[in-house]
Amino acid sequence: MKSLVAYFSATGTTEKVAKNLAKATNSDLFEIVPKQKYTDEDLDWTNQNSRSSIEMKNTSSRPEIASKIDNLKDYNCLFLGFPIWWYREPSIIDTFLEQYDFSNIKIIPFATSGGSGMGHIKENLQALAKNAIVENGKRFSSNTIIAELKSWGEQFSY
Numbered sequence: 001m002k003s004l005v006a007y008f009s010a011t012g013t014t015e016k017v018a019k020n021l022a023k024a025t026n027s028d029l030f031e032i033v034p035k036q037k038y039t040d041e042d043l044d045w046t047n048q049n050s051r052s053s054i055e056m057k058n059t060s061s062r063p064e065i066a067s068k069i070d071n072l073k074d075y076n077c078l079f080l081g082f083p084i085w086w087y088r089e090p091s092i093i094d095t096f097l098e099q100y101d102f103s104n105i106k107i108i109p110f111a112t113s114g115g116s117g118m119g120h121i122k123e124n125l126q127a128l129a130k131n132a133i134v135e136n137g138k139r140f141s142s143n144t145i146i147a148e149l150k151s152w153g154e155q156f157s158y
């Protein structure tokens with residue numbers, strides 16, 4: 001079995017960490033791409049009418065994803081990355097988790113944020129991926145070095 005780093009990145013920050021984590025853990029990489037890409041206006045958290053603000057206020061919001069993973073059952077470990085929006089995972093992560101059966105797959109969340117912690121993200125993810133084993137995650141800065149990611153990732157025995 002092997003590990004996969006799946007990630008959503010709106011601005012490139014999470015993407016940088018995800019790519020380095022994939023290198024550090026010798027994992028495959030999958031980008032969660034929204035069917036409708038986010039513009040700068042969509043991401044304006046100070047505008048209550050921006051797309052991201054509207055999605056995050058509505059916990060049943062499920063933005064569409066452009067592609068799927070065909071071979072998820074080939075993996076026993078999934079590092080799931082995303083920026084923290086409104087103290088939780090973006091709604092597109094909820095869409096992603098509801099699309100698959102994660103039975104016997106360990107999900108390890110990692111996030112990027114300007115300052116927000118992981119909060120209740122583990123519980124949120126576990127509720128969406130009922131058959132998965134969701135581990136405690138960690139927030140990283142965009143300049144986290146590969147050695148730190150490797151050290152963190154190794155504890156999950158992927």
